[in-house]
Amino acid sequence: MEYTTLGRTGLKVSVMGLGCGGPSSIGQSTGNSEDESIAIVKYALKSGINFIDTAEVYQTERIVGHGIKGYNRENLVLSTKKSTWGNIKPKDVLKSLQRSLKNLGTDYIDIYHLHGVILSDYDYLVSEIMPTLQELRDQGKIRFLGITERFNPDPHHSMLQRALQDDIWDVMMVGFNILNQSARDRVLAKAIEKNIGILIMFAVRLALSRPKRLKECLNELIGKNQISPSEINIEDPLKFLIHKNGAKNLVDAAYRFCRYEPGIHVTLSGTGNLSHLKDNLESILRPPLTEKDLIKLKKIFKNVDSISGQ
Numbered sequence: 001m002e003y004t005t006l007g008r009t010g011l012k013v014s015v016m017g018l019g020c021g022g023p024s025s026i027g028q029s030t031g032n033s034e035d036e037s038i039a040i041v042k043y044a045l046k047s048g049i050n051f052i053d054t055a056e057v058y059q060t061e062r063i064v065g066h067g068i069k070g071y072n073r074e075n076l077v078l079s080t081k082k083s084t085w086g087n088i089k090p091k092d093v094l095k096s097l098q099r100s101l102k103n104l105g106t107d108y109i110d111i112y113h114l115h116g117v118i119l120s121d122y123d124y125l126v127s128e129i130m131p132t133l134q135e136l137r138d139q140g141k142i143r144f145l146g147i148t149e150r151f152n153p154d155p156h157h158s159m160l161q162r163a164l165q166d167d168i169w170d171v172m173m174v175g176f177n178i179l180n181q182s183a184r185d186r187v188l189a190k191a192i193e194k195n196i197g198i199l200i201m202f203a204v205r206l207a208l209s210r211p212k213r214l215k216e217c218l219n220e221l222i223g224k225n226q227i228s229p230s231e232i233n234i235e236d237p238l239k240f241l242i243h244k245n246g247a248k249n250l251v252d253a254a255y256r257f258c259r260y261e262p263g264i265h266v267t268l269s270g271t272g273n274l275s276h277l278k279d280n281l282e283s284i285l286r287p288p289l290t291e292k293d294l295i296k297l298k299k300i301f302k303n304v305d306s307i308s309g310q
């Protein structure tokens with residue numbers, strides 16, 4: 001595994017993190033037993049991943065807690081989240097944090113995020129909830145504060161652009177992938193200036209792991225005039241990436257594309273399938289895609305900001 005520093009937090013983190021939500025929820029949404037999901041966490045740790053992302057709403061915190069038992073806590077970076085929908089109150093945060101600590105079997109969270117924040121909730125959360133989070137940080141129950149966007153309804157990053165104007169976030173979780181690269185100019189450039197730790201979600205998601213879904217997304221983008229039909233072959237749109245010096249397959253291309261983007265520290269991989277995890281670990285350690293392929297991807301998708309790749 002390779003490691004990097006997570007921006008201003010100074011934490012040493014693996015360049016791939018295990019995502020315990022998303023369509024798989026480490027297999028809890030795709031038919032794994034709890035033991036199989038625990039084995040995914042353990043395998044990730046054994047392979048050198050030290051960054052694990054979960055959330056109260058994923059219902060995988062307890063499984064993560066089992067998976068990390070016996071592992072040196074000091075070397076581990078645990079990231080979890082408080083759901084923000086439904087006008088939450090400070091007392092809800094206190095309850096949720098207590099529950100997360102118990103589920104994870106730890107007495108502190110390295111990065112505690114406000115989860116899936118939308119622009120219209122942002123000011124309320126900063127004025128009403130932030131003081132509680134800061135107190136919890138002062139008490140040592142939280143080390144760093146993070147915020148994550150709701151990428152499906154906000155694929156143009158309106159909330160994170162607002163959050164970047166404040167100087168209160170140590171870490172941000174951003175949607176970024178081959179199809180929607182709009183975070184590069186709208187989020188990452190400023191995050192680099194402010195030395196904010198950046199975690200990437202949606203690197204693969206559904207569009208880049210299922211050919212049928214990819215075709216649907218591309219047709220949608222053509223319909224919205226965000227990509228030009230003359231620049232891709234809709235029947236096998238990203239085939240040009242797969243060649244001797246290029247990617248092994250589309251998922252491989254997708255993780256490598258994110259891994260080397262300036263400003264990104266941790267690319268999250270969400271899988272419940274051990275063989276996929278092994279492949280993804282190999283992908284993250286391969287070199288960047290070729291310059292020629294990267295230029296082509298940037299050109300084809302330069303105007304896209306309307307889909308998440310879900």
Ligand SMILES: NC(=O)c1ccc[n+]([C@@H]2O[C@H](COP(=O)([O-])OP(=O)(O)OC[C@H]3O[C@@H](n4cnc5c(N)ncnc54)[C@H](OP(=O)(O)O)[C@@H]3O)[C@@H](O)[C@H]2O)c1
Binds near residue numbers: 053054202204270
């Ligand atoms: N707003 C938020 O805060 C927010 C929102 C979304 C996600 N997240 C976080 O970000 C993490 C990453 O997002 P994500 O879970 O969508 O991850 P992802 O890695 O972009 O995509 C996961 C999907 O790709 C599939 N996949 C993974 N590796 C594969 C492979 N080698 N071959 C074929 N298919 C593969 C998975 O299915 P298999 O299980 O079959 O491998 C799953 O359906 C989440 O787990 C969560 O922790 C946060």
